[in-house]
Amino acid sequence: MKFLINPNRFNNFSNIILKPLIYLSIISLILGLVFSLYLSPNDYQQGLTVRIMYIHVPSAWLALLTFFIITIYSIIGLAFKISFGFIITSAVAPIGATFTLICLITGSLWGKPMWGTWWVWDARLTSVAILFFLYLIIIFLKKSFTNVNIGEKITAIFVLVGSINLPIIKFSVDWWNTLHQPASISKLSTPSIDPSMLRPLIIMTIAFTLIGILVAIIRIKAEILTRKLG
Amino acid sequence: MHTFNSIIALIIREFKINYRNFSDILSIFLFFLLGIVIFVFSIGENKEIFNEIGIGIIWTLILLSNNLSLRKFYQDDFNDNSIILFHISGLSYEIISLIKMIIIWIFIQLPFFIIIPLAVLLLNIETSNFHIIFLSFLIGSTIITCIASISGSMNLLNNKNFAIGSLIIMILSIPVIIFSVSLINVSDELIKAQLNILLGFMFFFLAITPWICAACIKLALQSK
Numbered sequence: 101m102k103f104l105i106n107p108n109r110f111n112n113f114s115n116i117i118l119k120p121l122i123y124l125s126i127i128s129l130i131l132g133l134v135f136s137l138y139l140s141p142n143d144y145q146q147g148l149t150v151r152i153m154y155i156h157v158p159s160a161w162l163a164l165l166t167f168f169i170i171t172i173y174s175i176i177g178l179a180f181k182i183s184f185g186f187i188i189t190s191a192v193a194p195i196g197a198t199f200t201l202i203c204l205i206t207g208s209l210w211g212k213p214m215w216g217t218w219w220v221w222d223a224r225l226t227s228v229a230i231l232f233f234l235y236l237i238i239i240f241l242k243k244s245f246t247n248v249n250i251g252e253k254i255t256a257i258f259v260l261v262g263s264i265n266l267p268i269i270k271f272s273v274d275w276w277n278t279l280h281q282p283a284s285i286s287k288l289s290t291p292s293i294d295p296s297m298l299r300p301l302i303i304m305t306i307a308f309t310l311i312g313i314l315v316a317i318i319r320i321k322a323e324i325l326t327r328k329l330g
Numbered sequence: 331m332h333t334f335n336s337i338i339a340l341i342i343r344e345f346k347i348n349y350r351n352f353s354d355i356l357s358i359f360l361f362f363l364l365g366i367v368i369f370v371f372s373i374g375e376n377k378e379i380f381n382e383i384g385i386g387i388i389w390t391l392i393l394l395s396n397n398l399s400l401r402k403f404y405q406d407d408f409n410d411n412s413i414i415l416f417h418i419s420g421l422s423y424e425i426i427s428l429i430k431m432i433i434i435w436i437f438i439q440l441p442f443f444i445i446i447p448l449a450v451l452l453l454n455i456e457t458s459n460f461h462i463i464f465l466s467f468l469i470g471s472t473i474i475t476c477i478a479s480i481s482g483s484m485n486l487l488n489n490k491n492f493a494i495g496s497l498i499i500m501i502l503s504i505p506v507i508i509f510s511v512s513l514i515n516v517s518d519e520l521i522k523a524q525l526n527i528l529l530g531f532m533f534f535f536l537a538i539t540p541w542i543c544a545a546c547i548k549l550a551l552q553s554k
Contacts, residue, residue: 249553
């Protein structure tokens with residue numbers, strides 16, 4: 101597991117895994133799209149719009165997961181002085197921002213027919229919007245220092261401060277009365293979603309995760325290369 | 331005893347410096363008052379509108395004027411290296427940032443207790459629960475001072491992007507604004523719960539701020 105913290109090992113590992121990952125992500129995306137667009141039923145209330153879920157939910161999960169990964173790597177980078185942690189932060193933050201943006205846009209596209217409005221200021225939506233702004237500030241903060249070393253360390257500290265938002269997003273639907281529904285799928289109970297809809301959701305989640313990892317690997321390799329050159 | 335003497339010396343020094351540069355601080359309050367005037371002119375003189383949104387305007391302007399205090403925390407001491415002298419005299423960076431926060435709170439937040447009633451008068455807000463406004467400001471201003479201190483210490487070496495410091499303050503103070511503004515309109519049973527949430531935020535930030543500021547100052551000193 102050394103490839104998770106060592107740039108050279110990571111490069112070797114990524115050279116092996118890159119090709120299969122490309123094929124796997126393409127296959128799973130096509131499979132997921134077929135399942136979510138053709139092989140899953142319409143909702144009896146929401147009709148066709150329920151299919152937005154197959155993009156909305158995976159991107160929301162991955163937006164949270166990306167911030168969690170960034171937080172872990174910031175702790176690793178600051179506590180053990182491993183610079184690979186900062187490489188991960190600067191390479192992965194734009195991916196998380198993209199996932200959050202996809203989640204927000206599909207959410208508002210879903211909200212217009214279902215709730216009758218593009219946007220409401222309820223706890224879940226607000227906290228996810230804050231997550232998006234946090235990602236943007238992380239990206240900008242690193243670029244606003246002439247000295248790269250201090251920039252990435254300060255950014256890591258800001259990531260730690262901003263990670264307070266993660267539990268707030270997770271539990272916002274339970275703590276407040278929100279228009280957004282509470283989680284349908286949790287670890288502790290059986291999912292309150294029909295298997296015919298759960299299947300495409302899981303396939304799409306796998307596809308999104310694979311694409312995210314693929315882009316992340318490419319970005320991290322590029323980041324390692326730029327640091328070697330600079 | 332030695333540490334205690336250095337703490338007293340640092341406090342006296344900060345008081346002197348802030349007293350001598352009082353016009354800087356006065357201009358922050360002038361910003362606040364001018365902001366209120368601008369709001370009145372841009373919305374139009376309508377009593378009922380200001381009754382509803384007046385508290386929100388006051389809080390927004392308090393936040394914006396605190397953005398101006400960002401560089402008053404550590405920047406001057408960092409630039410002329412006196413922060414290293416404080417450290418040599420036996421104070422850890424955590425203590426230094428705590429003292430700075432207290433001094434800045436006294437000089438920048440405390441005068442708002444005089445200015446907020448003036449703003450309430452100017453906006454014609456008719457309110458019966460003045461003590462709630464003050465209480466929420468007492469707690470909220472502490473949190474905003476903590477956040478401004480975090481942002482100020484993060485941007486010590488940042489000479490490219492000046493807006494990012496204000497961005498950090500604004501995004502971290504969103505919960506403060508949410509809970510302190512809603513405190514005014516909330517029903518009596520919920521006031522205590524909302525106050526507890528705000529107090530929780532306050533203690534959380536009071537606990538983490540010195541450590542974050544100290545870490546940022548050390549990082550900045552290393553690569554100066």
